[in-house]
Amino acid sequence: MTDTYDLSTDIVDRIAGLSPGSPTHATRHKRDKVAAATQRSYEALFDPALPDLSLTERLLVALYACTLSNAPASAEHYAERLASSNADRAVIDQIVQGLLNESDIQEPRLRAMLSFTRTLIESPIDGDKTALERLPAAGISTPAVVALAQLIAFLSYQIRLTAGLRALQVLNATEAA
Template structure:
């Protein structure tokens, strides 16, 4: 399989979704997600990026795809890698062996691939010690951020492709009664929503508000460029005081595109309700073991749905959680796409269709699950949650 030229829409090409296909039409109703997904790819794999070399980035990307069983995406990154003018012997060895035996001189590449494997397969194990092996191997903080964003992005990308393939395989639903979107309330950014009542605390998970502390140096605002300040302000109302954003803005172009993707997925009008998107986000975070993300999105679900019964179930045991057939279908599909995207197909979407989800709602669910494959890997592997002092 040949690789897709970087200028093309890679997701459309790899699903594949030709123009005129019903799933192509549904996907492009979320045009901001489409554009910023490709924008993220362009930023992360820009040859001029001041980060790991393009060969190192493509090796990490094809390893993420290989470990997930995403064969078309793996072939795509392999093709882009082989199109480079040259590869070192160590890089060539790593292309065909996900655990190559590298010499001491290749400690940098060994550290990159080790970190990649951990984030791709077991993100909850990406602790401070795992992260700090990268600076020890010679990677600067901006290089580490570029690598972490890349691994998380490809984890998102492969789940988006798997979900779109499943939607396409499910087929046209034109004979079913059209789903009617719930009335849309005026948009309020989650940073300004009222806080819920008593927090849920089960199995080490909580819906209370947590802080987050970075394990690498964050950007000092007085040293920020105008571009970095603009990206911070566009990303989140409180980004200038957040370790998370002040760390990610070491790579401002990548953060800019990632923030557009996130906001377009979580807050677009119509389609899946905002509460159900928050529920799916909380499910993925619970499955991946991300205490911080689970707390944020459990709280937001309660703010929007005005109840927390399903959150208590989810924190206790994700499988089977849900207070209705629709909720249970959303929870289970979120688990399936998170844990095994290579086996995700039309069968995993059938309960959602039976529960009345429209094609656009299915797409919104796939997007919510995929974006938290990205978000969890950043939160888990670049810092840690902090319980604020009372």
């Protein structure tokens, strides 16, 4: 496997607003191997063929994690991806507007996933055995629980990475001025 990949598809660069040739882009790609691994993780976690969690469920979790984390550029990306899905538009709108009341979600599986997302994003210490047990109780298989936890961990990483890159980009622009 090669460590080169199509830069035009790099989701972190797009969300962070990095342009090839910019100082921040150059800094990020000094370790292109890491950038490529991050992109491959994104592609794997959002592969429509991934079993146990539907792509729509994963995208809703991503949108919710980004909204809870106050990451509007990331949230916009996942909202755009959801636009062509069969997701409940009312749920999408409530997430985007920060008005989601998880208890109003009729689907127990989605309600449990979004509640677990909130727990891991806002209070990871509470992501204990009790929080985990709510997922199988809602009909979520063990492999799906593992995939969900991996997805939320990746989203936390992606959100922090893009925020750091945006901050570095502002710093570079300030120093250049």
